[in-house]
């Protein structure tokens with residue numbers, strides 16, 4: 001059984017039909033890239049996986065999203081717990097104006113961890129997993145905002161990992177970063193696949209080709225093609241995919 005099962009998902013922003021009949025299975029411990037031209041619905045789709053669209057007024061959703069077999073839109077779902085299980089990293093690194101330590105400890109504290117030693121362990125483990133520990137271990141009390149953009153993004157990844165999610169959603173996580181920081185994050189994403197299921201929105205087709213196992217190509221709210229990344233880039237089944245990946249539009 002796939003970890004994430006999406007069936008006949010439709011999403012409307014008021015009158016605007018932004019996702020049209022999307023069905024998709026995502027396997028555990030895989031990296032799935034969502035690609036497509038601006039406005040095709042990639043970010044909207046990503047946000048349906050942890051109900052981030054709930055916060056937007058006038059949104060209507062039909063269809064089902066199951067994670068580990070559970071319908072995440074069922075009435076009795078605890079959305080806070082869902083977001084603990086399905087973490088998110090955004091385009092702009094957005095650390096809190098707090099210390100490096102307090103950023104990573106934030107989620108665990110909210111979920112009730114108060115023991116100093118336990119928090120220390122979580123902070124270290126999360127920063128190691130985010131490949132940032134060696135750079136910050138001596139300055140954990142420094143403000144997060146004093147870090148470079150690339151470090152801030154890895155800190156945000158550490159913050160997301162600190163609550164032990166199963167799934168990590170990433171919305172163009174490198175688009176605000178320089179090439180070296182981008183390469184580091186891409187390497188990190190590959191590393192994280194051992195423990196997490198990753199879904200990443202990217203504008204950058206090379207990035208999708210480099211990091212992902214499966215790629216989904218969206219166009220005007222439709223899922224045009226979804227498959228093995230190498231297959232999709234080298235041997236697309238749909239003419240529209242071919243036109244997009246060969247740079248004919250978008």
Ligand SMILES: Nc1ncnc2c1ncn2[C@@H]1O[C@H](COP(=O)(O)OP(=O)(O)OP(=O)(O)O)[C@@H](O)[C@H]1O
Pocket residue numbers: 013016018036037038039040041042043044045056
């Ligand atoms: N909060 C919102 N309210 C109304 N319409 C929205 C909202 N967010 C997105 N849309 C519309 O839904 C469609 C899909 O947007 P979405 O941001 O998901 O696309 P995208 O593929 O991620 O684009 P981009 O790459 O530019 O971020 C677009 O037509 C957009 O204008």
